[in-house]
Amino acid sequence: xxxxxxxxxxxxxxxxxxxxxxxxxxxxxxxxxxxxxxxxxxxxxxxxxxxxxxxxxxxxxxxxxxxxxxxxxxxxxxxxxxxxxxxxxxxxxxxxxxxxxxxxxxxxxxxxxxxxxxxxxxxxxxxxxxxxxxxxxxxxxxxxxxxxxxxxxxxxxxxxxxxxxxxxxxxxxxxxxxxxxxxxxxxxxxxxxxxxxxxxxxxxxxxxxxxxxxxxxxxxxxxxxxxxxxxxxxxxxxxxxxxxxxxxxxxxxxxxxxxxxxxxxxxxxxxxxxxxxxxxxxxxxxxxxxxxxxxxxxxxxxxxxxxxxxxxxxxxxxxxxxxxxxxxxxxxxxxxxxxxxxxxxxxxxxxxxxxxxxxxxxxxxxxx
Amino acid sequence: xxxxxxxxxxxxxxxxxxxxxxxxxxxxxxxxxxxxxxxxxxxxxxxxxxxxxxxxxxxxxxxxxxxxxxxxxxxxxxxxxxxxxxxxxxxxxxxxxxxxxxxxxxxxxxxxxxxxxxxxxxxxxxxxxxxxxxxxxxxxxxxxxxxxxxxxxxxxxxxxxxxxxxxxxxxxxxxxxxxxxxxxxxxxxxxxxxxxxxxxxxxxxxxxxxxxxxxxxxxxxxxxxxxxxxxxxxxxxxxxxxxxxxxxxxxxxxxxxxxxxxxxxxxxxxxxxxxxxxxxxxxxxxxxxxxxxxxxxxxxxxxxxxxxxxxxxxxxxxxxxxxxx
Ligand SMILES: Cc1ncc(C[n+]2csc(CCOP(=O)(O)OP(=O)(O)O)c2C)c(N)n1
Ligand SMILES: [Mg+2]
Numbered sequence: 001x002x003x004x005x006x007x008x009x010x011x012x013x014x015x016x017x018x019x020x021x022x023x024x025x026x027x028x029x030x031x032x033x034x035x036x037x038x039x040x041x042x043x044x045x046x047x048x049x050x051x052x053x054x055x056x057x058x059x060x061x062x063x064x065x066x067x068x069x070x071x072x073x074x075x076x077x078x079x080x081x082x083x084x085x086x087x088x089x090x091x092x093x094x095x096x097x098x099x100x101x102x103x104x105x106x107x108x109x110x111x112x113x114x115x116x117x118x119x120x121x122x123x124x125x126x127x128x129x130x131x132x133x134x135x136x137x138x139x140x141x142x143x144x145x146x147x148x149x150x151x152x153x154x155x156x157x158x159x160x161x162x163x164x165x166x167x168x169x170x171x172x173x174x175x176x177x178x179x180x181x182x183x184x185x186x187x188x189x190x191x192x193x194x195x196x197x198x199x200x201x202x203x204x205x206x207x208x209x210x211x212x213x214x215x216x217x218x219x220x221x222x223x224x225x226x227x228x229x230x231x232x233x234x235x236x237x238x239x240x241x242x243x244x245x246x247x248x249x250x251x252x253x254x255x256x257x258x259x260x261x262x263x264x265x266x267x268x269x270x271x272x273x274x275x276x277x278x279x280x281x282x283x284x285x286x287x288x289x290x291x292x293x294x295x296x297x298x299x300x301x302x303x304x305x306x307x308x309x310x311x312x313x314x315x316x317x318x319x320x321x322x323x324x325x326x327x328x329x330x331x332x333x334x335x336x337x338x339x340x341x342x343x344x345x346x347x348x349x350x351x352x353x354x355x356x357x358x359x360x361x362x363x364x365x366x367x368x
Numbered sequence: 369x370x371x372x373x374x375x376x377x378x379x380x381x382x383x384x385x386x387x388x389x390x391x392x393x394x395x396x397x398x399x400x401x402x403x404x405x406x407x408x409x410x411x412x413x414x415x416x417x418x419x420x421x422x423x424x425x426x427x428x429x430x431x432x433x434x435x436x437x438x439x440x441x442x443x444x445x446x447x448x449x450x451x452x453x454x455x456x457x458x459x460x461x462x463x464x465x466x467x468x469x470x471x472x473x474x475x476x477x478x479x480x481x482x483x484x485x486x487x488x489x490x491x492x493x494x495x496x497x498x499x500x501x502x503x504x505x506x507x508x509x510x511x512x513x514x515x516x517x518x519x520x521x522x523x524x525x526x527x528x529x530x531x532x533x534x535x536x537x538x539x540x541x542x543x544x545x546x547x548x549x550x551x552x553x554x555x556x557x558x559x560x561x562x563x564x565x566x567x568x569x570x571x572x573x574x575x576x577x578x579x580x581x582x583x584x585x586x587x588x589x590x591x592x593x594x595x596x597x598x599x600x601x602x603x604x605x606x607x608x609x610x611x612x613x614x615x616x617x618x619x620x621x622x623x624x625x626x627x628x629x630x631x632x633x634x635x636x637x638x639x640x641x642x643x644x645x646x647x648x649x650x651x652x653x654x655x656x657x658x659x660x661x662x663x664x665x666x667x668x669x670x671x672x673x674x675x676x677x678x679x680x681x682x683x684x685x686x687x688x689x690x691x692x693x
Pocket of ligand 1: 428
């Protein structure tokens with residue numbers, strides 16, 4: 001039986017945001033002033049991008065589903081800020097924050113939402129299906145839990161190729177009840193794969209509180225023990241803590257090629273998607289409490305102000321720049337062209353897009 | 369006759385069957401406390417309580433399989449899939465278990481389960497959420513599949529499905545949920561396997577199911593007004609069992625057939641219908657059978673293109689004119 005990593009009881013996570021006890025953790029203490037400002041800037045960019053999306057959705061320019069990441073920024077920001085060349089990520093449909101963190105541009109992200117050919121997936125994927133494989137970002141997956149085996153496979157490939165890397169596979173607290181997730185857990189542990197399953201526990205799967213969906217309430221990460229995997233729980237409102245504890249799991253992946261389950265406690269401020277009126281299953285007070293006392297972006301801002309890394313003026317400048325960038329992205333999306341009807345049947349098969357002497361299959365492959 | 373929505377018709381069917389038979393149980397994600405992701409089950413928890421209306425975790429393979437198991441012992445579960453697209457994580461249960469248990473037990477075990485939920489494109493949600501698996505599922509003997517297009521059919525087919533002793537998969541459509549139509553006040557069912565002539569005509573038969581019926585009816589109006597063509601629209605309603613006689617009778621009358629479905633073309637429902645017509649009414653045909661289906665690609669996200677990918681009124685009219693040429 002592998003020893004679980006640090007055992008923190010979730011109760012202890014309920015403390016109000018304040019100076020982070022993880023500021024002095026080596027991964028954080030070693031950050032330069034510029035690193036810290038860059039990390040804060042990225043969190044602010046996610047926040048403003050998402051808030052700009054709300055307006056565009058309300059203008060009717062984004063259809064379908066739009067799942068916002070507002071409130072959860074420290075999870076993607078903290079974890080992804082640690083990654084190196086051979087570390088990969090994959091997530092579910094709440095995927096904008098991760099995209100911006102790996103370095104996708106606001107333009108391509110916004111244009112994807114409005115279905116433009118200039119979008120990251122050329123208007124073919126939409127909000128739930130962002131991809132940037134050149135940045136080690138493998139999506140953006142609409143089916144709950146479906147990405148967990150894929151992430152395990154990415155980790156397998158990294159290991160197979162003899163690289164010192166990993167894959168972070170993100171999912172929600174509702175996703176832990178998909179069979180595919182459990183099969184992935186077992187494979188990851190059985191084959192010693194460098195995968196980190198990151199459970200972003202925002203307390204709800206749509207209108208279902210975590211207690212109503214999941215046996216073993218309070219701590220989902222502990223299920224890892226059944227698979228002989230290490231696990232940890234993290235306060236997702238404190239980006240320093242996210243970094244400190246993720247670094248341990250990353251080291252385990254890199255040095256020992258062993259998987260970890262990280263459960264990160266976080267909160268979403270808006271409905272499950274923009275289609276959810278968010279009126280029935282949780283208290284307005286609860287949302288207010290999180291917004292006012294635990295906001296991850298404000299908490300990090302406070303942290304950096306007290307460290308004298310940020311000044312109020314600089315913070316204002318960063319936030320204004322992020323808003324302006326989001327505004328520009330909205331205009332870019334507006335002015336971009338749609339894909340064409342001919343584009344509908346492109347990108348289905350490699351073979352079809354690369355017809356030539358080297359392609360081997362014959363016969364009709366796209367039908368009338 | 370009351371005028372109610374497709375959504376209300378489905379709810380009324382479940383409500384009446386819940387009252388009639390205490391073995392009926394409704395299960396699915398968000399069906400109880402949240403009143404249904406699409407509000408089809410709204411109010412049922414309040415009326416019937418948590419024993420009959422049950423919220424599940426996001427574990428389709430688990431809860432659908434559980435429903436199949438319970439049905440073997442005589443419970444009559446009506447399972448909601450938030451989208452039929454999510455049935456793919458429960459494919460083994462839905463196809464292998466529900467579809468084969470009666471056969472493999474030599475008829476000893478029945479599986480009276482209903483699985484229902486929306487199965488449609490056209491809502492700008494991308495490839496993973498836009499599947500229409502009626503053809504895939506109907507290709508498995510042991511399984512029944514229906515696709516109501518109107519409130520009347522939605523209620524009647526749902527009630528028939530719940531009373532049926534075999535697995536019946538009801539494919540609804542989120543775009544139709546608000547459509548209104550007349551529904552009788554008294555108890556009725558629409559038997560599985562009975563097609564409905566939704567519009568009578570003499571020059572061309574359009575065979576369709578699901579929302580393609582509504583599209584075809586609009587196209588028929590235009591064909592009549594602008595081209596002076598009299599179109600008959602046959603709504604399959606049920607894919608398996610299939611009402612072969614109603615299709616053939618219409619083709620024998622009009623001698624021309626256009627088949628419209630929102631599926632992708634390859635091995636679609638209409639591939640089977642086309643085979644049926646040519647094998648049993650070949651001599652009646654005055655023109656080759658044509659089809660309109662979705663452009664053969666995973667569902668595109670861009671709404672403007674998705675509307676062109678799917679059968680729309682313009683495409684149906686244009687193809688009908690080709691059959692008539
Ligand atoms: C297999 C499957 N079932 C159902 C859904 C519909 N659905 C999408 S998100 C969601 C809730 C997921 O909640 P959680 O895992 O907690 O993630 P969160 O949305 O909170 O980020 C559900 C039920 C789906 N996309 N896939
Ligand atoms: Mg959640």
